[in-house]
Amino acid sequence: MRIGLTHHRFILFFITLGFCIFFRQVSSQDNQPPTFSDTQYIFSVSEDASIGTILTATNPTTGIMASDIDDTNFTFQKVDSSSSPEITLNQSTGVLTVDAALDRETIGSYSFDITADDGQRGGKFLPTVTVQIVVLDVNDHAPQFVNTPYAYTIEEGVSNNHQVNPSGCEISVTDEDIGNNQPSVFSIVSGDDGKFAIDHNGIITTTLDDSA
Helix, strand or coil, X not given: CEEECCCXXXXXXXXXXXXXXXXXXXXXXXXXXCEECCCEEEEEEXXXXXXXXXXXXXXXXXXXXXXXXXCCCCEEEECCCCCXXXXXXXXXXXXXXECCCCCCCCXXXXXXXXXXXXXXXXXXXXXXXXXXXXXXXXXXXXXXXXXXXXXXCCCXXXXXXXXXXXXXXXXXXXXXXXXXXXXXXXXXXXXXXCCEEECCCCCEEECCCCCC
16 A cells, blocks of 8 residues: 655745745655555465455554655565565555465465665665565365374283273374364274274273173
């Protein structure tokens, strides 16, 4: 977003002999570069966002803003135009949009610098600000078992709640998702005849009826 501020100088002339006073308005020269409203901008976007999605600013909530005291038009530009090609910067408004498919597991965040150029400095001495974009996770990966297959032995006559798989040999999985999308719940599908149970740590125990 751009903000223009009108700025003028007035030159006052006194002519003492004729007691005349008049003013002449002189427009200021464009000698001040644009300035950003903040020193850093942080955005977030879901990894399943469709192309064309406008990014939401988290700090500050107003998004990218700059002003020019000389009331001069300026454009926003990436310092490195090839950086973060998945994100497009609108040079007139400063709005950021998704321009390609995102994948948090491949690229979890983006960071690049942008400038505000009023065309008066030949591309030199331009204000620069850093933009950071956090890609938010969605639950798009299934857990994967590791160290399969699992094989355990157990002696007959063991008591109830006996641990079948020894410590260090628990059933485990990996999951490329993070946060609330990562925890896995184990369950026995079939074949145990109701004699075994598995907890959230992948530990298998017996569920025998002691009265049998």
